[in-house]
Amino acid sequence: MQSILILVRQPQLGLAELESLYGASSIKLINNQAVGLSVDHQSINFKNIGGSIKLAKFLHELPGSDWDNTVRKIAKLLPKYINDLPEGKIKFGLSAYGFSINSGVVNRSSLFLKKTIKTTGRSVRIIPNNETSLGSAQVIHNQLTSPLGIELLVINSKSRVIIAQTVQEQDIKSYATRDHGRPKRDSKVGMLPPKLAQIIINLAVGDANSSEKPCPLVLDPFCGTGVILQEACLMGYRAYGADLEKRMIDYTNANLLWLTAQSQFNSKSWGLLQSDNGQHCAKLEVADATRHQWSHRPDFIACETYLGRPFSSQPEPKILQEVMQDVNLIHKRFLQNVARQTEPGFRLTIAVPAWHIGNEVKHLKILDNLEDLGYNRIEFVHVASHSLIYHREGQIVGRELVVLVRK
Structure with missing residues (x-):
């Protein structure tokens, strides 16, 4: 030790x-x-x-x-x-x-x-x-x-x-800058903390000592305002982001341009890379993650997916059931789309919704059928995989971190 x-x-x-x-x-x-x-x-x-x-x-x-x-x-x-x-x-x-x-x-x-x-x-x-x-x-x-x-x-x-x-x-000051200091934020699509984004990326990329891919391409197909892409860039990775909404791509673009302009993140201690056009570190496009053919082959996927309708209080069972069914279908189609475009051994980490209803946690049903979709869920030695849920006190919709490998 x-x-x-x-x-x-x-x-x-x-x-x-x-x-x-x-x-x-x-x-x-x-x-x-x-x-x-x-x-x-x-x-x-x-x-x-x-x-x-x-x-x-x-x-x-x-x-x-x-x-x-x-x-x-x-x-x-x-x-x-x-x-x-x-x-x-x-x-x-x-x-x-x-x-x-x-x-x-x-x-x-x-x-x-x-x-x-x-x-x-x-x-x-x-x-x-x-x-x-x-x-x-x-x-x-x-x-x-x-x-x-x-x-x-x-x-x-x-x-x-x-x-x-x-x-x-x-570095609490740096984290605060990368969270609250960004010019474009949207509470309606979720506020992903930079520290959680780092965890998601590290779970996807894995081995810190691996030299197989010295500068891997990390894809976030649900990029929102670009927090995961931001953190991937600061780690020295190449970043590739997409979102169904053009507004989100515009927000991400503005946030990454802001990041590149911050002198504190351009020192040698950070791995911040610029893209080929010299503007910022990521490739961006408007795309539907459930059916899009990615124009660049990623080495890993790290993302917070669609979390569904936000709840400020306990929902009616019927409403919750409808939301869970809709979200489950989107995740099924997304994972099928990824499976069509990746090879065995491909690794991804997705943050998916987990609903805290009373004393119970309700998980996506699709998580019970991952093998049928062509994936194995990574099991950890020191922690149970199903316990990887980011959740704040009083929050209804938490984020379950699911680490997968293509079969």
Whole structure:
């Protein structure tokens, strides 16, 4: 175990993403918030990973699971952790995961560790906790991943405790810009978060170490306002988008032109590619995904499909049944169209609707007949495939992520 990742609110999504990118054998589950990875943190392109909020380097594994005992052990190790920090005032933060404690306990422990740091002759500023773990805004604002910063992650895993140091934090400012800063948005067609778009793409493309397709073409046949195409471009992929509505193509075009004009996304740290005409990174066309013959052969498909009618409250059973039948037929025709134009082994990830009705989740019926349509659904080792549902509190229509391979 070389790296530690703290997962998003729905950890099964981040877990499936990491398994797709690095393989099941590289993953070691720590608890329901954290996962270990047998990959050096410097080899992980963290800004392209949507399902994790923190990347850390592994420091130590300690026996036991008692918080106070763990803190005393950390105090003995702390001089070693700060030994290589440059001269100047240290900024120190502490985040706990999986312990039955509150933020007050963490703050008292931070003050105890502050005394240890001061015995080494170093000055230090403690970052106070509002929760048991520091949020992304706190880590970034207080520069805890800078040369003079240190955030220790203390992660409980039953009979052992993992100690790690944060090296990268999710860039909340960049995500906000790529979400709310785009010139064209439309709540009626759904607001796909950029982090979820990254997960969908990574589930489709898979192996992060594969060199078979150094610059694959990713197709989104339901591109909407272009969030998946935007994220594919930033990952350095060639992007190809289509939508039934010309208005959506116009919106996507405007959003991608805006993206290309943003200097923050044109640095070498991003993979942003421009198209042959030098305007932006994607090929776009108006097309019906259920019958269109694609003019360019994609290497992968990554998309949020048609989610059907949005509901702000629980629908009548008859209305829901009609919506589900209509959506099911569209998905059947879409998958048949893809099967006609792809070869065995072709991989795609589609975000399809999943309806939360009372305490029940209703799935698309077509998911029970995927083999008849020429597909196998990818099964994961560390997470159940049917659990990959992105859903917010109170939301009726969630998004089920379905990873398929052509038979």
